[in-house]
Amino acid sequence: MSTTSSSSRSAPGPLVLDTRSVSRTPGAMTPVQRAAEVPTTIGVEMIGIPEGSELDLDLMLTFVDEGILVTGAVTGQARVECARCLGEFHTDVTVNLTEMYAIEGKAAANAEEDEVRLLDGDLLDLEPALIDAFGLEFPLSPTCTDYGHAECINPDTPAPDGVSGDTEGRIDPRWADLVEKFGTPGTSGTPGAAGGDGAPGTDEGRA
Template identity: 45%
Template structure:
């Protein structure tokens, strides 16, 4: 008795008005044809780690891409760039950092060997000859952001005692520390010294 396989759900259609969607129909599925694409895409929700470094909502992602038709699908390569803002992980000063990531992603044709032998979370698919770039670009950009951003590579951070930025402190800045085991002795010595000074050099027995 043969088993009846349930048909796969058809992917939702992609909206051409969405700036993340690219139409590849003019490539005609002819291997070797290519098309250059440049787009500036507004960021609707911040990308990154809040309070560390993010590409803020309202800013833009600049895409400079090449779409190339290959046997199994459309190969997208190029760069995505943006400006990230955050705080130095050592001194907490605000920072601004240019971020650029390289992109290389194959989008598989429906019915291709690649589509039939891989899961969608491994290789993305074309839907009606259209590509949705958003997941690919967002993942690449977020992974490219530093986990511990720095204002400069040699930033010394903050003094752990007073919390002032080391770069703003005088040379030789420090805080004298006394071993607590000796603290009572130091206090007693200071008290005795103070008494001797109060009595004066002319004190008679």
């Protein structure tokens, strides 16, 4: 579990939970079922839950001797850019949480200081735990097929066993920026293209 510590807030954020509703009797439990807005984007460049979108919290807060144990599921909708075809789509994503938030000074004796999440008085901040949890869940290079699509959603991208640009008149979107800058390889007037007066790769050009 990654490092987190208590963070003082003048106004609790949407992912900060007030635990005063949980009885301070070991084993006492309080459910938390509500929507919460994402204060900052959670994820990586090609997949993430955008800032301002909603997360559905379905959690249970349990009081134990050390503090508050948080268990349950959190669901949101991620924006995905396929690493292969560059197509964009949205998909539901869920992580299961089991996180301990210790009362300061009551962390387990064998716990490393940088592995303990601390309560901030009666408040606990879910955001760092969710960043870690979704970060482990999200692939660095997501593809359409990772998230239920039978094939890439961008029809201009060749199949994995195809040849890029093998269909006349279609430009593979992965190389579109290069084509726009340098032109289409193999056409007259394109730097380095075969054919054309004095172009490299022709007898005239070597004369």
